[in-house]
Amino acid sequence: MGFIDKTRARSILFACHQNADPDALCSAYVVSKVLNRINPRLRISIGAPGGASKISKGIIEEIPIRLDDMQHLEKMDLFVLFDTNTIQQLGELGKRILETGKQIAIIDHHAASPTMKEVAQLRIVSEKSRSTCELVYNLIEKDRISLSRKEALCLFMGMAYDTRHFAIASAESFRVAAKLVEAGVDPEKVMRTLSMPLERSERVARLKTAQRTRIMDFKGWIIVFSRVSSHQASSARGLLSLGADVAVVGGESDSSLRASIRASNDFLDRTGIHLGRDLAQPLGEAIGGAGGGHRGAAGINGGKNLERFFTECKKILAKKLNQ
Ligand SMILES: [Mn+2]
Helix, strand or coil: CCHHHHHCCCEEEEEECCCECHHHHHHHHHHHHHHHHHCCCCEEEEECCCCECHHHHHHHHHCCCCECCCCCHHHCCEEEEECCCCHHHHCHHHHHHHHHCCEEEEEECCCCCHHHHHHCCEEEECCCCCCHHHHHHHHHHHCCCCCCHHHHHHHHHHHHHHCCCCCCCCHHHHHHHHHHHHCCCCHHHHHHHHCCCCCHHHHHHHHHHHHCCEEEEECCEEEEEEECCCCHHHHHHHHHHHCCCEEEEEEEECCEEEEEEEECHHHHHHHCCCHHHHHHHHHHHHCCEEEEECCCEEEEEECCCHHHHHHHHHHHHHHHHHC
16 A cells, blocks of 8 residues: 555545446545555545446445545646546546646556556556455555455445456455455345346346347357447346347447447357457557457447447457457
8 A cells, every 4th residue: 555655645536437336436435544544644535437336326325435526636646546447437537637747546457458558657457356346455455454344345345246246256356255254244235235126227228239239140159239328338248148149339429439348258268359458459449449348348438430330340350250
């Protein structure tokens, strides 16, 4: 945790990515609490550009977590981005942060994006961690800092959310989760809090996506392309559960393009393709936006033309599968 001291910053904004999920929000919250215990003079505020996700809003109320309105960025000495691997994931806030010319740090578990190396002077990135909360736990443990029950609960929620209730957890995730349970977390209660039924708008988006699907066969893999103006990530997951090997769902909102790509474990294991690095990143560049993400879940922001996006996506996928 000593990295903040080295920056000599006093006023710090911890920024989550847009539509902040429990992993982004909880990791930022816990680091802010811990740092403030070590150095009470630090003024740390937490920002969720464009508002937090629905599930995060429940956590914000329960803990409670205070969010900053982010009106006065010029007063900040340092910005720390949580669970965020491209500046575009912050939307408008990203541009405003860059304009201040102040120091930027990231704490993240996504594949490091080359653009971030130029933007952030300080990077704590571990792709091995299945969530930013897991990574944060490791940092805290290394410094022998003890956690309150509430902080342990927050880290557990972020971990459970990002690992889909530990379905994609690693041995290390389970070790950390066990430590958090020892610190007082009730895992059963957390799971209930996190398994809220899908919102109506999300279910409608998934159904529309299924209706608009274009199905293609690439070397025997079922690849589907579809469009919807919101809930692209959830809709792509929905298409996988319907039977797709790879689901690419894009949509245009506020004159900019957003897309999510998901793939089945079978596809990932047998092709060795990393969606974030091999597909989303070059795709983002090709359409004049930015892309990145995990092996099995990636996203692209920016660019305009959805048809061109799909064409580029097919090109890159075909090339990868022909290798
Ligand atoms: Mn995460």
